[in-house]
Amino acid sequence: MTGDAPDAAGPSPTPASASTPPSTDRLPRGELVRAGVATAFVTPLSAALDDGLTGYLRIEPGEALLGGDGGEAVVTLDDGVPVLAYDAGGDADGPAALAALAGAEPVRVESYRLPASTLAALHDPAADAPTPFRVAPDAPARELAGDDALAERTRAAAPDDREGPGDHDALAAFLADEERVEAVRADARAEARARADEWGLTDQLDTE
Amino acid sequence: MVEAFAVASGKGGTGKTTTTLALGMALAERYDVTVVDADTGMANLLFHAGLADAPVTLQDLLAPDGSAVDVADATYERHGMRVVPCGTSLAAFERSDPARLREVVAELAADTDVLLLDSPATLASKSAVLPVVLADRVVVVTQPTIPALSDALKVQEYATSYGTGVAGVLFNRVRGDLGSVESQAERYFEGPTLGSVPDSDAARAARDAGEPLLAHAPDSDAARAFREVAAGVDPEPKAAGDVADRFRSAVVPERP
Numbered sequence: 001m002t003g004d005a006p007d008a009a010g011p012s013p014t015p016a017s018a019s020t021p022p023s024t025d026r027l028p029r030g031e032l033v034r035a036g037v038a039t040a041f042v043t044p045l046s047a048a049l050d051d052g053l054t055g056y057l058r059i060e061p062g063e064a065l066l067g068g069d070g071g072e073a074v075v076t077l078d079d080g081v082p083v084l085a086y087d088a089g090g091d092a093d094g095p096a097a098l099a100a101l102a103g104a105e106p107v108r109v110e111s112y113r114l115p116a117s118t119l120a121a122l123h124d125p126a127a128d129a130p131t132p133f134r135v136a137p138d139a140p141a142r143e144l145a146g147d148d149a150l151a152e153r154t155r156a157a158a159p160d161d162r163e164g165p166g167d168h169d170a171l172a173a174f175l176a177d178e179e180r181v182e183a184v185r186a187d188a189r190a191e192a193r194a195r196a197d198e199w200g201l202t203d204q205l206d207t208e
Numbered sequence: 209m210v211e212a213f214a215v216a217s218g219k220g221g222t223g224k225t226t227t228t229l230a231l232g233m234a235l236a237e238r239y240d241v242t243v244v245d246a247d248t249g250m251a252n253l254l255f256h257a258g259l260a261d262a263p264v265t266l267q268d269l270l271a272p273d274g275s276a277v278d279v280a281d282a283t284y285e286r287h288g289m290r291v292v293p294c295g296t297s298l299a300a301f302e303r304s305d306p307a308r309l310r311e312v313v314a315e316l317a318a319d320t321d322v323l324l325l326d327s328p329a330t331l332a333s334k335s336a337v338l339p340v341v342l343a344d345r346v347v348v349v350t351q352p353t354i355p356a357l358s359d360a361l362k363v364q365e366y367a368t369s370y371g372t373g374v375a376g377v378l379f380n381r382v383r384g385d386l387g388s389v390e391s392q393a394e395r396y397f398e399g400p401t402l403g404s405v406p407d408s409d410a411a412r413a414a415r416d417a418g419e420p421l422l423a424h425a426p427d428s429d430a431a432r433a434f435r436e437v438a439a440g441v442d443p444e445p446k447a448a449g450d451v452a453d454r455f456r457s458a459v460v461p462e463r464p
Binding site: 098099102103142143144145146148166167168169170171172174175176178181182184185188189191192193195196199200201204205206 | 221331333334351352353354355356357358361364366368370371383384386387388389392393395
């Protein structure tokens with residue numbers, strides 16, 4: 001799965017800049033510190049924060065695990081705090097990448113450590129034009145994990161000048177995907193009817 | 209004349225109880241309002257309403273011998289509205305007979321204009337979904353995040369599947385500018401976007417003080433926003449007997 005990624009000891013990959021996606025094709029592989037299937041995003045995100053991990057999470061969505069073509073996503077971290085996000089499966093940047101990943105659990109997550117200097121050029125907002133890959137520090141905790149306490153801890157751990165794009169850009173990207181929102185609604189309607197049957201509430205259903 | 213609203217979110221932590229009491233207080237300026245803590249599994253309205261020491265609660269009414277307790281004994285006049293708190297005793301919860309909730313609500317419905325049911329933050333059991341099934345309309349409370357909004361949409365679909373209307377969606381605990389989110393969301397909800405309430409330390413302080421937000425910090429931005437939201441909720445009175453009959457004839461929920 002990471003066969004194409006250069007090894008940490010191998011030749012340096014193409015130097016990344018603010019306009020190139022932070023993908024495993026571009027980033028040095030780094031040191032694998034953790035890998036596994038997570039049923040909730042809170043697990044890898046809180047582990048990265050607790051470890052103060054500088055590097056990245058390589059995320060393989062559930063649909064890819066089940067044989068679909070879900071691709072992979074990357075969230076880079078500086079001292080445990082998310083900085084950039086890119087979803088290679090949908091070619092989505094920053095907040096839109098989070099919108100694409102939301103609800104994708106279970107996910108396989110590999111956590112890699114990199115020297116801070118390797119990511120410095122990518123993470124420094126003053127180094128290049130504003131990168132479209134940047135996310136608010138607490139956005140992954142809010143939008144992927146739905147965990148207020150983790151979002152609060154992440155915000156507190158982020159440097160004061162580490163601002164992302166608009167606070168609600170990921171939600172806006174989610175709502176812009178009409179097909180996806182309608183799928184959520186259709187699933188919920190089907191679930192409501194299935195459970196009504198299970199709970200003996202069928203007579204209460206609106207049959208009009 | 210009464211309309212029953214379920215205040216529901218699907219996801220926990222959206223500030224649903226704060227919302228229930230805020231809407232209750234704001235609507236109490238125009239209507240006779242009764243608030244019921246229908247979240248019997250995770251009751252916390254009593255802490256928000258200064259009723260932590262209430263001698264009689266909904267739990268006593270739901271006890272097997274609850275018919276001996278008068279509904280009025282578990283109903284407290286607070287901040288211009290009637291409040292029926294639920295106790296937090298695990299033993300009482302295990303003894304409780306949720307089927308009696310129907311009778312309690314039916315009795316309350318006979319004597320109020322607006323009935324607000326603070327609903328469980330889950331749709332995972334029959335008891336939890338019952339307030340949404342039985343209410344006339346649901347006020348959907350969400351935070352502006354993808355997981356919370358997905359759950360809010362789910363609540364709406366459960367409600368409409370049961371023929372329950374949607375009074376609207378309320379964005380709560382909002383940090384920063386919502387941008388286009390309110391208008392974008394409106395396309396997917398059956399009711400209007402009722403408004404957005406900023407995340408507020410005042411809401412947490414109010415809860416710690418055992419007071420509804422509108423009593424504790426009436427001039428806070430959050431309190432102002434809740435009053436604006438309430439102004440957009442226009443109760444549609446129905447014959448009290450209709451609501452009472454609906455609750456009385458409702459299916460019996462399973463034991464918790």
